[in-house]
Every structure is written in C-alpha cells, then in structure tokens.
Amino acid sequence: xxxxxxxxxxxxxxxxxxxxxxxxxxxxxxxxxxxxxxxxxxxxxxxxxxxxxxxxxxxxxxxxxxxxxxxxxxxxxxxxxxxxxxxxxxxxxxxxxxxxxxxxxxxxxxxxxxxxxxxxxxxxxxxxxxxxxxxxxxxxxxxxxxxxxxxxxxxxxxxxxxxxxxxxxxxxxxxxxxxxxxxxxxxxxxxxxxxxxxxxxxxxxxxxxxxxxxxxxxxxxxxxxxxxxxxxxxxxxxxxxxxxxxxxxxxxxxxxxxxxxxxxxxxxxxxxxxxxxxxxxxxxxxxxxxxxxxxxxxxxxxxxxxxxxxxxxxxxxxx
Numbered sequence: 001x002x003x004x005x006x007x008x009x010x011x012x013x014x015x016x017x018x019x020x021x022x023x024x025x026x027x028x029x030x031x032x033x034x035x036x037x038x039x040x041x042x043x044x045x046x047x048x049x050x051x052x053x054x055x056x057x058x059x060x061x062x063x064x065x066x067x068x069x070x071x072x073x074x075x076x077x078x079x080x081x082x083x084x085x086x087x088x089x090x091x092x093x094x095x096x097x098x099x100x101x102x103x104x105x106x107x108x109x110x111x112x113x114x115x116x117x118x119x120x121x122x123x124x125x126x127x128x129x130x131x132x133x134x135x136x137x138x139x140x141x142x143x144x145x146x147x148x149x150x151x152x153x154x155x156x157x158x159x160x161x162x163x164x165x166x167x168x169x170x171x172x173x174x175x176x177x178x179x180x181x182x183x184x185x186x187x188x189x190x191x192x193x194x195x196x197x198x199x200x201x202x203x204x205x206x207x208x209x210x211x212x213x214x215x216x217x218x219x220x221x222x223x224x225x226x227x228x229x230x231x232x233x234x235x236x237x238x239x240x241x242x243x244x245x246x247x248x249x250x251x252x253x254x255x256x257x258x259x260x261x262x263x264x265x266x267x268x269x270x271x272x273x274x275x276x277x278x279x280x281x282x283x284x285x286x287x288x289x290x291x292x293x294x295x296x297x298x299x300x301x302x303x304x305x306x307x308x309x310x311x312x313x314x315x316x317x318x319x
Contacts, residue, residue, distance in 0.1 A: 002272075004061045010050065013043045047269050054218065056244035056253075060226055062218040063197050067272035069279055071098060071113035071156045074196065077276075078283045079104055079111055085142060087134075091171065094135030096127045096163070099142045104154065105287060110146035112139050112207065113156030116197070129198075130163040133176035136206050140176075140183045147187040152293070154286060155193040155207040160225060162203035177202045184209035185306055188298025192289045194264070194282055195219045195251075196271075211305050212289040214262040215251035216278065218270050221260070222249035258312060262289065 003011040017039035020032040054062065062068075075082055079102035086093040099112035114131065117123035139155075146153045162173055184191060184206070193210035199221030208221075215221060224232075226240035229247060233239075248254065251263045264285045267274030293301065 002067055006058055010043055010046050013039055051268055056250050057241040059218050059250050060220050060244055062270045063220045065270060065272045068197055069271055069275045070118060071115040071158060074156055074279055074282060075111060077279045088137035088141060090137060091134045094132050094138060095125050096129055096131040097135035097138055108151050110142055110151045110153045112142055114159040116158060127163060129159040130161060131203060132163050132168045133171040133173050136176040136180040140180050143183050143187050147189055150189055152190040152290060157193055157195045157199045157204045157207050158197035159200050159203045160198055161200035177206045180206035181209050188302055190290060190293035190301060192286060195221050200225060209309060211293055211301060213260045214264055214285050215260050216264050216271060217251060217266040219251060220249040221254055222247045
C-alpha cells in the first residue's frame with residue numbers, strides 16, 4: 001500500500017500490526033492475536049476519521065493515488081469483447097487515449113478513456129495520461145463511428161490535462177480539443193462520462209461534454225490543477241491548498257453547481273483500498289445512466305446535451 005502524506009499516522013499503526021503478525025508467524029508460541037486485532041480496530045477508526053471530511057487538497061491527493069483503478073482496469077472488468085481501435089488516420093496512435101468497440105451488459109458500445117499506466121514503464125508509454133492532438137483526433141474518429149452505427153459512447157476521464165509539449169502545440173492541440181468537444185455535442189447517441197480520478201482542464205472536457213457526467217466520490221474536476229492555479233495567481237505553487245479550496249473542484253461542490261449529475265461512492269479509504277467495489281459501483285452507475293437515456297431520439301439527446309452545457313453556471317458561485 002502506498003500511503004499519502006496525511007495517512008502517515010495510519011501507516012505507523014498498520015505497520016505495527018503487521019510487525020506483530022510477522023513475529024507471531026516466526027514464533028508460534030507468542031500470542032499476539034489480541035494486540036494485532038486492537039491495532040486493526042484503531043487503524044480502521046482512524047481511516048474512517050481521516051476520510052470523513054477530506055479537504056479539497058486531500059481529495060486531489062487521493063484522486064492522484066497510483067493504486068486507484070485506471071481506465072484499463074475498468075475496461076477489463078466491466079466490458080466484454082473489447083476490440084481496441086488505434087490511430088487518428090492522420091499522424092499516429094496516442095497511447096494516453098485508449099478506446100474501441102465493446103459490450104457493456106451485452107449491449108454494443110464505444111468506450112474511450114485516458115490511461116495513466118500503473119508502473120514506470122507503462123506510465124512513460126502512456127505519457128501519464130496526458131493526450132496529444134492525435135489522441136483527441138482518435139476519440140473524434142471513434143465517436144463518429146459510434147454515431148454512424150448508433151452505439152452509446154462511454155468515456156472514462158483520468159488526466160492531469162492535455163500534453164503541453166512543443167510537438168503537441170505544433171500539431172494543433174487546442175484545435176483538436178475544441179473539435180473533440182464539438183463532436184461530443186454533435187453525436188446523436190447517448191454519451192456518458194465518468195471522472196475516475198483527475199479531470200484536468202480542456203483535456204477532460206473534450207471527453208466529458210456528455211448527456212450524463214458522473215464523478216467518483218474522491219475524484220476532482222477543474223479548469224486547472226491547484227499547483228498551476230497557485231503559480232499563476234500567487235506566483236507560488238506551494239499555495240496549492242488555497243487554490244484547491246477556491247477552484248471548487250470536488251465532486252460534492254460540482255454537483256451543487258450543476259456541473260455533474262451523479263456522485264459514485266467509494267469504499268472507506270478511497271478507490272485504492274477497494275478496487276473491486278469501486279469498479280462494481282462505476283458499472284452500476286453507468287448502467288443506471290444508460291437506462292435514463294435509452295429510447296431517446298437523436299434530436300432529443302443532442303438538444304438535452306446542448307441545453308445542459310448552455311445552462312451550466314446559472315446556479316452561480318454562491319450555490
């Protein structure tokens with residue numbers, strides 16, 4: 001288990017409990033079961049207390065936890081007959097964006113998402129989930145295909161933001177993001193998006209301009225990262241805690257503001273402590289949102305989606 005900064009007291013208690021068990025395994029005559037059990041109860045109580053009321057900055061840390069389930073984990077667990085589709089038919093295949101045809105509860109769908117990777121090699125290959133223009137152009141191609149064959153589109157968002165490198169800018173990063181967002185608004189099929197970790201800037205909006213947007217309980221969704229915001233406003237990245245408060249980036253705040261439609265509960269301690277339960281909860285959320293949209297005509301889906309985003313912000317910051 002990778003422990004976050006604010007989880008250090010918990011790490012000490014769980015470490016001591018494991019040390020006792022290791023001593024018991026090496027010396028069967030030692031009776032340490034009661035002491036270990038007492039430490040387990042103390043750790044469980046501390047975990048509940050830590051996650052009872054997380055600050056926005058702590059939610060950012062949880063959303064970025066390396067052990068959270070990633071896009072590939074959800075696709076492997078929730079979808080069958082997944083057939084990956086690669087390339088933008090123009091420049092290259094962006095490994096930060098994965099997508100293809102699949103079945104969800106035996107219903108044919110198109111699934112698209114950001115993949116961060118789960119170890120050093122895969123993270124470098126996936127560019128830490130930061131897509132280049134060809135990634136967004138691949139997503140546009142897949143959404144076009146889904147629209148042509150009347151397939152619902154499901155997107156899984158988990159990115160710090162679009163890749164800001166020189167090559168990406170030369171190949172039209174902003175234009176690719178804008179066209180992906182436009183394509184989200186144009187397709188006449190149900191479009192469902194789930195923020196499973198970080199929803200960073202236009203890189204997330206390009207996938208999440210959907211009929212229904214859901215967020216995991218401890219995920220975040222914002223126009224800029226807290227560190228980036230602090231660097232611009234205060235010229236000091238260390239003021240990221242204040243920036244996280246001001247950005248209103250938590251699922252709870254965004255639901256109040258009408259930016260998202262649904263919050264999907266996570267296990268106590270975050271998705272990283274209950275990967276299977278989290279994936280199952282996301283699957284149930286997707287199933288419920290698909291049912292809400294089933295039977296709607298293409299014109300109604302496009303109209304509802306456009307109206308949703310035109311009206312966004314009408315509740316105001318005082319909400």
